[in-house]
Amino acid sequence: MALEHFILYIIVFLYGIIIGSFLNVCIYRMPKGESVFTVGSHCMNCKHPLKWYDLFPVFSYLALRGKCRYCGAKISIQYPLVELANGILNLLVVAFCALNPASFHCGDGCKDDEVSECV
Numbered sequence: 479m480a481l482e483h484f485i486l487y488i489i490v491f492l493y494g495i496i497i498g499s500f501l502n503v504c505i506y507r508m509p510k511g512e513s514v515f516t517v518g519s520h521c522m523n524c525k526h527p528l529k530w531y532d533l534f535p536v537f538s539y540l541a542l543r544g545k546c547r548y549c550g551a552k553i554s555i556q557y558p559l560v561e562l563a564n565g566i567l568n569l570l571v572v573a574f575c576a577l578n579p580a581s582f583h584c585g586d587g588c589k590d591d592e593v594s595e596c597v
């Protein structure tokens with residue numbers, strides 16, 4: 479794997495888990511009619527506002543061992559799972575579509591040397 483592809487994969491994965499974190503906010507708040515933009519992130523149990531260092535997708539969950547820093551309440555495994563799933567899905571899209579030149583030309587698996595025939 480080329481270094482530039484490896485760096486791209488890391489960036490895409492990080493982007494994916496950040497979007498996954500926002501999806502968690504939407505999943506939790508939208509059914510309740512709460513705003514996803516005006517209310518800051520907070521603990522669901524003690525309502526304590528979260529600091530910036532509590533908001534790193536997946537990594538904060540692991541660092542806190544799945545518990546709120548302020549009250550010790552358990553944090554649902556749903557949060558890191560949604561973040562990870564979105565990060566992995568983003569990786570798969572880039573790996574199998576964006577970095578595969580054939581995917582831009584036809585969807586039936588043509589080889590690189592056949593690309594000109596597919597256009």
Ligand SMILES: [Zn+2]
Pocket residue numbers: 521522523524525526546547548549550551
């Ligand atoms: Zn708490």
